[in-house]
Every structure is written in structure tokens, then in C-alpha cells.
Amino acid sequence: MTNLTVTKAGNGAGSVTSSPAGINCGATCAAQLLQGTIILTANVANGSTFAGWSNGTGNANCTGTTTCDIPLTVDSTVIATFTLNAVPVSVTANVASGNGGGGTVTCSADGGTAGPCGSYLPGTAMVLTATPNSVSNFTGWSGAGCSGTGTCDFTVTSATTVTANFNWPTLTVQVVGTGSVSSNPIGINTCTTNCSAPFSKGVVTLTASSTGFTGWIGGGCSGTGPCAVTLNQNTTITATFVAPPPPMTIDRAGHAAARLANGQILITGGFSSSTFPGPPLDTAERYDPTTNTFTALAGRMRSARTGHTATLLLNGQVLLTGGQIDTNNGDGSNGAELYDPATETFTAIAATMTVPRGAHVAVLLPNGKVFLAGGFNMGFTDIPFAHNTAELYDPATQTFTAIAATMTSSRSDHPAATLLPNGKVLIAGGKDTFNNILNTAELYDPTTQTFAAITATMTSVRLGHRATLLPNGLVLLTGGVNLLNFSTPPRGTTLSTVEVYDPTAQTFTAATATMASPRVLHEATLLPNGTVLLTGGANISTNSAIVLNTAEVYRP
Template identity: 30%
Template structure:
């Protein structure tokens, strides 16, 4: 007990310290970057600072403290010189609650909505005028100190170029009712005016809104509505390059490998700054951003101050279309143009080395982005803020998305016996929050299985032996029997028998082989499966079982069997009858171990595996993708097309048309880091095996992120972080509209409509008479799924046999094999001849 109290005190002190540090750091705008010790004349590669190691953390073996630089925002804090603030209303009688106080650098002075006499009613808004146009990507809100009154609950953020025309909000959401600083992100874009509107007060204490300080963040990454341009045929030249001491040629920035670099000349007499590198696309294209990858083997030559200019002929370059100063770190950097340019040549000129270590410039990779075509690349909706980091999510009937994380808004978890949850109403966009105490279960880093009756079973995690059930029909959580083996990071799937199966999970609980066990919905108890040890399914991770039995990819088949197809390179057949058994099913073609990758079922007995890395962290991710086909006991694996980007910690979602969308991840996976983030999603086509780029994401989605197919055929992508007070906490998400729903101008395509004939429940083997408005080409069942830690074993796409039964009527057959259509809740989609899906109808099969 004493050690637990000491741990709690340590956490509280650290939290307070980091919050103060962030508050001060946010106010010291324009602070000169930290300067490292000067390197010798020869800029030999230096090892990168050791990424933060979970296992050596002082907090606990599994819950790390944040890195020392955790509070640095992911984007530059904009200089507030010359800014002004106005508000819809402000208190001037009872206190000095003027809007200008949010810009004075003093957290003790506040803006407060009018409260004397008759209080001004909600909503209240405050508008920042920067008196210049700048690229903006986030609003940082600091609550008042000493009182909770006026903290915004539901909020929206809008941007304007002229202060008159605002358009739709770029971000909405709900904030947690606490004193922490809130970073409210959105797709970066140019603006002069930024408006924060509080629609409710977080604690419902009164009709008030207040703020101590407001800061804005600048350009953090690739802007929204863009896509990576194809680099086929491109060439690169530089003002100078190193060819004697190393291969530092300019061409290396186009080879797809961050480890090969362009480096300015350093042997003999180093070439002085500035240095420039010019990309020749050999064709004219619309360009709106340059993406800069620092070298991966050390800090020397990281670009600091820079400008970007464009040209149509390679001789005449106009005024810079982007300029700024990048931070001295390993994160991918983006120069967002103030306007889209039609150009053939793009030149990056660097005038300072970020750490002032020497007169050098280097780059691992350079990419260019241009405007996305909605019909080809899809589009992103506004950012929706959550009162927690959505580490785990489940799709529910009634157009709801359930999310949960840990015992506190931005904590790691720690067996505290309660969990923060939230529900996003997909129709209204509103997010509601609730703390779950009655199950005695901190459900952070759990296993998840969607049960046959539509309930959600959550096991282990921080309270490693516990198991809890969420019932969407009653919106209630309840406890069920604890597991025989305490676990965290375990894998789960529902079985064809209706039982739930769990395996692995050495992240939490006592050591030892985390053998399989199964939960019965009839007895609500767990039975041991001693014949299914975890060891045969482990990877060769150097951290041992703590990492090697995490997040297994499980695919349930007929007769209570399961194919474990990863992340270990060896696949295994698992039987859950009696004591259970496990037997090799061959290797996954030539794939190495692929921890932090994932697998998704895109057709009956067919799965796609994507990315991952040989170890859980600190090893390069892969671009490799494989198909795995099951026919009876036979399993066949084959390489398919490679991803454009190497990815670990990504999330994959199968669409009703059978294509698979991949979101987020890192080229070099490190928990709680946004370095080497991949912001360009990709879409895999089973007909060609090829991946194509999708519209870029505004916010990185890495460790602790999720993605889910929604009932309208779109995809939710969110989360990432949950590492205390660090800057990589992403308590938000956004909905992506795939290209199959959009015309070239971004307008929605006409969609099929299911008008009737879908019962709330149907038995396996049943035939449904489904009525539609107009003709449709096919029907498909998509299992309502749950995601966490890049893994979603609940995903399952089941194409259905259908025949026309008259005008606007179809006989739709559900497979009789519960190994094909696992018991549970499904979304039934109708698709037209072009693959455009209807809105789904929910049906529980079983």
C-alpha cells in the first residue's frame, strides 16, 4: 500500500511539473532551439538518442514516464507579436475578464464570458486575429487556474481569411473537465482569424466560458486534401554534395530509403551554408507542400531555417512559397505552401543547421504533395476531439462508436480499477464521457471480442485478470468472471461455437506462458486450454515474451478452430476442443516476424497482412504485404504488391467492396513518438495486388491508434499517444470518406438504398427478402468490429449470394457455416455495379 501511495504521489508531482513546464513553454514564443555540442569538422554519423524504453521506466515495468522533451508541441508555436483577441462577450464589471488576457503571457489573468447581472448565455466565442496570414494546425487552450468554472465542454474551431467568412468548423468535440492544457488539432491551412467557441461548460456548473491563455501552432505536417505525387522519373540536383567521404549524392532523396542521404560537401573544406537541393519532376504538376525526412542515423545536417521556391523552367524561381525554421529532431517535416503552385521544379534552400553543429545540410528523403482528387483519393472530415485518447474502439448499432482508454484522461493505466469511456454519436458528432467504476477494471491495453449477441467483451490490460462486458442495448457495463491467467496485450476472437478465445498477453500479469483459454456465454466462466501454449505462436522479439506474444492475428474458422497467422512468421492451427491443441500451419511465405503489423479478412477464407517489424519497437518497419488463403486445413501464403510506405503501428480496414485501406504508422516504430510518421494512407485492391495513395491525414496515428469501418461505408481513424503529458497525445479522430463515395468535384455519389426486409436477427443459413430502391449488383455482410493496438480480429467481410426476386427485391442468402459468418452483429451493405455501398442495416446473425 505504501509503495502504491508513493507511486501515485510520484505521478501527481510529475504531472504537475510537466503541466507547469508546458504552460511556461507555450508562452515563451520564439524560444531559440536547444543547441547541441558542436560536431567535429567531419560530420560522421551519430547514433540517434536512445528512444524511450518502456521496460526501464521508473513508473512501473509496463507504464512508462514520458521522455524529457515530451512537452514540446509537434508543430511550432506561432509568434503572438501583434495579435489581438475579441470575444462574443466578456466580463468587465465583476472582474477583468477581457479577451485580451489570453494573449498577455500570464495564466493568472483570464478571459471570462459575462457573468454579472444577467449572464450571457452559451455559446461564447473568442477570436484571435493574427493580423497576418499563417499556416495554422492547432489551438492550444490553457484553462484558468484556481477554479474550474468556464472550462469548455463541447467546442468548435473555425478559421477565416477575412474575419467575415468562416465556413464549416475545422474541429469539433468535447473536452475533459480537468485543468490540463488542451491541444485542439485540425487540418493545417492558411488563415488570419481563428475562433474558439464553447457550446457547453464541461462540468455544467453554469453558462460560462473562460480561458487563461490561447496559443496557435503552425505547420506540423502534410496539409489536408493533398496526396503524395508519384516520384517516377524524378531527378534531384544540389548546390553541392558529398561524394568523397560518403555517398551523399542528391539522388538519394528519391530512392525510398531514409538511411541513404544527400549531404552537403563536408570533406576537405566544407561548402558553406546555404545549401539547396532541387527536384525536377520532368513534368508540370500542381504542388502544395514539400515533405522533408531528416536522415535516420544521426542529427548532423538537419535543416533548420529554410525556404522553398518553385519554377517552371529551372532557371527562374519566384519568391518563396514557404519558409520557416524546423525543430532539431528526427520527425518528418513539411513545408506547406501558402498557395498551390503549378511547377516542374521545386527547390529547398537551407540557411541554417537546426542544431548549429556545423555548416551542413542533409536529407533522407524528399517528397512533394499536390491537391487530392476526391474520386481517386477520398477526403477527410473535420477533426473530432475526445475527452480521452481513443486507444480502443468498437462499432455499435445506432450509429455509435464506443471508445475507451485508461483510468485517467492521459495516463497510462495502472490497475486503478476504473476506466474512462466515451461514445461518439456518428449522426450528431457529439461525444459523451463516462467513467466506469462498477466493474473494478482498468481496461487499458486489453483484449477485445465482439460477442454473438452484439455485446463487447473486454479482458485484462492494466487490471490484468479482469473481464468486463459492454451491452449496447442497455448502454451498461458489467463484470464477468475473471480469466484464469492475468494478461495484457493479448489477442482475442470469437469462435464459431459462440465462445470467446484468448491467447498471449505477457505485457501484464505474472510471468509464464500465457496459454489459451475460452469464455462460455452460457456459464460466463473461463476454461483452461493447456494444450494451447503461447510459445509456438511467439515472435523472436529480443525483449522475450513481454513483447513476443503480443497482439496476435487470429482468424476463427469452422468447428471452433482458429488460424493464428501472425505476427510470428510461423502460422499455427489452434483447436479449442477439450484441452485444445496447436500445430504448425507453415510459414507466411517469405515474411519475417511482423510485430506491429496487422491482418484483415477481405473475403471468405482470405486475409491480407500488412507491414510490421521484426521486433515490437526500434527496428525498421517493412513495406511487405501478403495474402493468406485458407481451404479446409490447407493454408497458402503469397507476396502481394508492396506498400509504398513502410509501416509499424498502422491500422487496416476492409471496405464493403473488398479493398483494404491502411492508415498511419511509423517507418521506425517507437511507442509514444510521432517521428517517422506516415501521413499518407494507402488503398489495396485485391484485383491487382497494388497499393495506391489516399488523401493525407492531418494528425499522425501511431502507437495506441485505431481505425473502424462505419455503418455509412466511411472509416473512423483516431487516437495515438496516451503517454502522460507528452505532445504525442492525440485525443481526437476524423472520419475518412473513401473514393468510392465521391465524384471528382467532391460531391457524394448516388448510393443504393436498402428500404426493407432486414430483420434485427437472422439465423445462419437464412434467406432474406431484401427490398431496395433501384437495382443493386451485390450484397455483403461486414462484421461490427473492435480495434486496439493496430489489431482488429473482429473484422470480417462476407460476400453474399443474391438473386433478383422482382423489381427492387432480392433474395439474399446468409451462409450456414458459422466458421464463415461468425455469430454476431453485422452491417449489411448493398452495392451497385460501380461498388458504391448503401448505408448499412444492422443484423445479428446467430
């Protein structure tokens, strides 16, 4: 007896039988047979092909696809290979729309022209391409081992299903602080925390609702107006709200304010009566930007004052000068005092200004001295006498010295002044000796101690307004009145308008934004974060005069 072994190979199906019987591979692939001629026959299953005999040993030197005739005299082996017939199988591309998106998928077989997907022979190289519609994004594949947003490339081995995911872009709004945001088209409605919604690609306009809205971040938006974002992909936008400042501890107009070295705002004096020019106050309070609170100070000023000035000195103390200190005719004062933040006390200065001044201006110069100019000598019940003079206060000697040069115009009744980046001082508006409210302005040069008129004029005549140097080097001019009748109570037109002075171009330009309340005889103080705190003042109209305790913030 001699051994004969048959081995099957390939991915197809079939069997091998022998004559005489003994091999049925199938189940029996090895047998001991009598020596002699053995005939092996390959039997093919449906869907397969017999590929042939190979790798024979002993007497089994068979090839081809016919029978394998073996003159069996020694142990022999042979391999029979069956292969699976190439039958087309399906490639299916599904479109998934998670939130309203849509698109199409095309198939390209073996580098051919792209078109609808169908059935392909195993071994075919497939490239599937997803194309979103005009308002959607393609967000990725699933199936066939594909992912990402490129093409889906694979080789066909069996029936395959691939899914292309299309979605509208998602807009996410993050609300910081207390406020709400809504969208047009509808999708985000009165969002007060974090909200997301899908939108078809295009322009979505967000609107913030709150008095403390400070601006947008993201989506190409900034400022405090509506945010029109062109939504082409998932986008996150932050809306920031800051609580508006609360009321002061009392209503004040004609007060003076100065930012202290610690960033807090000292607010002093003024008047709190609607009877203009009401009795002056000797009280003071502080505003803390970090806690957004006003706190009354226990210490009292050495003199009750309104229409005075408050200037932070280089040593951290605050110089208070002049103003109206009596309750009768409102004459200007020539007195001054110092506030010490360390002890929260006020101390009178022995020296006096060279002339009494009320409703004047005071500006700290780079050399540490204080420039004082204009104002009135006589009060509201007299014919006002507007100064065109100026002087300097020297903190080192605590003395006042007159400046020889005079302003190009007499200015009283609260003109506005501020130090410019070039070291000069802007003085704008006020009222002249003929009771004309001014729209003119001039510059004081500390180097030459001279005054020069500015050709450009303000966009409106103003008195009782304020000038604040912004971090960008421009000057913000706020409020005031453009018409005033010193009756009892006074009558006039208080402004809510704002304008900006450009020191480089020496021009005045009206700003689009207006104050929340018309204000005159208010204060406008730059905060450490670059915004401007506006406090108190009066709202004088043709039939009333109201002293305010409110505050608001201007955000450049």
C-alpha cells in the first residue's frame, strides 16, 4: 500500500475524488492505495473555478485542469487549487442629514468617470466623492474604513455600504455676564448662558439685549452693534455683559472727580439741590471699579465746593482748587486743599490761587505741576466775569504762580481740558465774558507757556461738558449744554451728544453713540480698563432742572 495526499488551495470551493476510490477531498484527503494508476478528478462548486494541479511530489507530476493520472509506486502529494468566480458586488452610498444639511455622492471605479454608485467586481479600486449643497457642509464618512472629509478610497472585496454625513454649520453663543442674545433667522432665542443652533450657510445676525453689553468676540464681530456673521462653518461667538454702575450715594452736579493711584475714583463736592446753583457739598465718595460700588467717605472737605477741580498729583494725593464755596451769590474761591487717600482726610493749603476761580479747568502736567485756567471770579447772581488767565500749582512748594500769557479767549462755566499725548493741553468750549457759549478750542504749550487757537471748532457749542483722553490718544468730549438761562430754576438744553478730538489732525468729529442720559456739570473719568465712567451732573431742560445720581460707562 502506498500513501497519496491531496491538498486544496485557493478561495474557491470544490472537491477531489479518486478512481479507484479512496480519496474524497471533501472529507478524506489522504489514503493508502494499491500501487497502480490512480486518476484524480477535480469537482467544482457553483461560483468557483478549478485553477489546476500543482506542486506534485513522488509520482504526482500533474498540471493543467484535466484529470491527474498518477502511476502510483511511491508516496505522492499534489495540490488542487479552486478560485472564486469574479461576481460584481454592490457599493451603496447613503446620504445622512443630521440637522437639515444635504448633498450628493459620486463613485469612480478604477480611475474612471465619476457617477452614481453601483455594482463592481471584487478588486475594483473605488473613489467616492461627497459634495454638499449650497447651504450645507460635508462633515465626514462612516463605513468602508473611511473617515474625515476627503475622498473615500477603498478596494471592493464584498458588498459595501458607505455613509456621507452632511450638516448645516452650528452657531454657538456664549454669554458672559447678565444679558441675552437672539438671532435672525430664528434659532437662538433670548440666550442667557451657552446656546447652539444649526443654520443654513449664510448671514446670521445676532442682537444683544442689556444696558451692560460691552461687545462681541469671534465671528469677525466687534463693538456693541448687531453681529452679522457669515456662517460657513461651525462658529463660536462670545457676548460679554458688564453690570452698569449703580447710583452714587447721593445725587451730584458740579462735582469733581479724580482717579486715584489704586484705580478707584474720588468724587468730591458739587451740589445736590435742583435750585441752581444749589448749596455746595463738603461730602465725598469713592467708586471702586472692581466691585462696581460707590462708598461714602467719613471725612469731609475743608470747604464745601461746587464747580471746583480735582487733580491727582504724582505723590498720590489729590489737589482740590477753587469752586463756589458759599450759598449766596456763588462767587469763585481762591482756596485749595489736599486729599490724602492713605488717611482719607482733607487738609487745607495755606497758599491761595492768584485769583478766585470757579468752573475752571485743572490739568496735571508731565513735570508734576498743575495747570489751572479760566473760570469765573463772580457768581451766578452777578454778571459772570470769565477769566482768560492761567496759573501753575507747584506741589513741592505748595504755591501758585501766575502764567504771563493769557488764553486766546476768556473761558468760564466749565470749559473742558485734558493733557494730550504730545504734552500740550486742550482747552475747549465754556462761556466768554459776553455770556456766549463757545465751540472754539485752544492749546496750551507748557514748554513755551503760550496759548494758540485751534482752527477747527467743536461740532456743537458746549459748556459744563467734560474732556477725557482715551487710550488711543483721541479726546472724548461729553455732554454739556448748548443753551442756558440762569433763571430759578435754570432753563436750557442739556446734551447727550458726544464728539471726539483728534490731536494729530486737530479736528473735532461727532460720535454716533450718545450718552444714556443728557448730562451737564458731570464728571467723566478714565478707568483702568480704558472705559470712561460718567457720574452725576444735571439734566436741564426748558421746564425742569434735575440733579442726577446715576452713572454710566462709555466704551471706546
